Amino acid sequence: MTATETAPFEIQPRQTYTPCREGGGRRFVVVKVDGDRAEVWDPFGGPRGLGSSRWVAVRNLHASGTTQHGRQRRTGYRLLSQPTSKWQELCGSCMRWHDEDDMAVIAHGWGHSTCKPCKAANDKRYGAQ
Structure with a gap:
C-alpha cells in the first residue's frame, strides 16, 4: 500500500452508525456481518423502546458521510464510532464507545450506559438529580 492509498473500509461488529442525512433514522450497532x-x-427500537434487531444492506454502510467527490451523502449510514478495546461501554445518548473511567452510569448492556459528557449535558438541560 502506498502513502496515498488508504486501507479498505471494513464493517465489523460493535461499530455504531448514524444516518448520513439528518432526521433519516436512528443510530444502531452492528451485531454481525453475513455476506x-x-x-x-x-x-x-422495538416494543417499549427496549431494543430491536434488523438487517441492513452492507452497501448502505459508509466510512463517512461524504462521497469520494466530497458531496454530502443523502442516503445510507455513516460510521459514528467503534470501540478500541473489548472493555469499552456504549453510551446510549451519543452512541460512542468509552472506557469505564469515562462513564457516569454503567448499565452493562449496549446503549443503556451514559458517559460523563452526556450526563453533564442532561443535568444541565433537565437539572441534576
Missing part, C-alpha cells in the same frame, strides 16, 4: 447484509441492533 452482503449486516444484522444491526437499535438500543431504543
Whole structure:
C-alpha cells in the first residue's frame, strides 16, 4: 500500500452508525456481518423502546458521510464510532464507545450506559438529580 492509498473500509461488529442525512433514522450497532447484509441492533427500537434487531444492506454502510467527490451523502449510514478495546461501554445518548473511567452510569448492556459528557449535558438541560 502506498502513502496515498488508504486501507479498505471494513464493517465489523460493535461499530455504531448514524444516518448520513439528518432526521433519516436512528443510530444502531452492528451485531454481525453475513455476506452482503449486516444484522444491526437499535438500543431504543422495538416494543417499549427496549431494543430491536434488523438487517441492513452492507452497501448502505459508509466510512463517512461524504462521497469520494466530497458531496454530502443523502442516503445510507455513516460510521459514528467503534470501540478500541473489548472493555469499552456504549453510551446510549451519543452512541460512542468509552472506557469505564469515562462513564457516569454503567448499565452493562449496549446503549443503556451514559458517559460523563452526556450526563453533564442532561443535568444541565433537565437539572441534576
